[in-house]
Amino acid sequence: MRKTKLSENVANQIKLIRKSNKLVEARYKFDIWEMRVFVKMLTLIRPEDQDFAQYRINSTEIIHDFGLYDNGSIYKSIKEGAEKLLTKQVEIERIDEEGRKKRIKANLISSTESFVDENEGTDIILKFDPELRRHLLDLKEKYLTYDVRNILKLTSVYSIRIYELLKQYEGMIDESKQGYAKRKFSIDELKKVLGIEEGEYQLYGHFKNKIILKAQKDLESETDIRFEIEEEKSSRKIVSIIFLIYRNNKNSKKEPKSKKQITESVHPKFNKIYTKVKDFVSVEIVESWFKEIPYEQIEVGVGYALSQHKRGKVNDMVKYLQKMVRTEISPTIERKSIPTTAPIIRFENEEAVEEIAKLKSASDLVFNEICNDLLATNKTLKNQIMINMQNGLFAKFYNQSLSFEQNLKDPMVGGAMKGLIHQAFPEAFTEYDNMIKRLKQLEK
Structure with missing residues (x-):
């Protein structure tokens, strides 16, 4: 997919994404079109919303938002992405009132509505699954908020997920000391969160080059945070990654005009x-x-x-x-x-x-x-x-x-x-x- 420069309007407009930390750390896997549809839906939620509405998206807006070039197949890609989201499940862990750990499996969206013939319309109407309400609406506990402009140019779903996981820790950066925050993942844990299935990226070197270093380059280039990594070994095998998270001032997004x-x-x-x-x-x-x-x-x-x-x-x-x-x-x-x-x-x-x-x-x-x-x-x-x-x-x-x-x-x-x-x-x-x-x- 050929990319174009983001329009000035999009580049200068803040649209915030808010989601619970549990949803950020949940286990799921998207392709890039599923991610774009889901991200677009998230930007349509208003802070004052008490319940989910039906969210209408359009190929024209996706093109504008993500700075894409329409080669004639974008509506088909968006429609397929939306329909595939119907089959996607997210695994969320939480602690109940008695301190027991539970794992919830929930669908991401409950319905889609679109035109069979593109010539009759390109609107797609979607609705979030009610189970996500506590993770996207009326957020009172710990949650993540970030400016969607940071991820619009990212073409790797793994880079987007890693950005969110590290963005959670940005508030722990102490500029008066070392100037970074740390977040540690075991290799197995990180793969599970990213939705990497068993058998994929079995060699650590492959995982590092294709996922971690790709994300490092993407975040350095496009987002408001960047990272370095440290590796922990056990019996000469890399078992954990420590992310050193820095603010990326060169990419800090300008506050919009009033x-x-x-x-x-x-x-x-x-x-x-x-x-x-x-x-x-x-x-x-x-x-x-x-x-x-x-x-x-x-x-x-x-x-x-x-x-x-x-x-x-x-x-x-x-x-x-x-x-x-x-x-x-x-x-x-x-x-x-x-x-x-x-x-x-x-x-x-x-x-x-x-x-x-x-x-x-x-x-x-x-x-x-x-x-x-x-x-x-x-x-x-x-x-x-x-x-x-x-x-x-x-x-x-x-x-x-x-x-x-x-x-x-x-x-x-x-x-x-x-x-x-x-x-x-x-x-x-x-x-x-x-x-x-x-x-x-x-x-x-």
């Missing part, structure tokens, strides 16, 4: 839009809209997409939002373009002018979308419209040498055809009719 600074540097109304769509797209995607698209177009596109989603018309909200936000609307009406002597329509302020322009554009989108939906789902409607057009008031304008679709594109003829659809199915146009009523109120 929320106000970030949003104001993008657009004063950034928060207004992001609040509406945060359940569907990442902050990076919204920032890209504001950099490329006029605010009025974003607002209209978001409003329309949300209304369609509420009506149950949208399968893939991420793709649909992207499409509608990037659909151009008619230019905003400026106050100076309205003659001061006009006796019919007068506007008290600029906000009313803007609202009218946006509402007109949105109503056009709604009207066209409803017409298209009705034509697609009603097989006889097209023939009825054609007969009415060929025999009614607009007969001389309806070009019978052109197809139905070509006539529909003509502003005058198409408008008449859509008017007939409106008359035939008035109940389908309730949303549009309400928008027109609102327009008339504003224009009074």
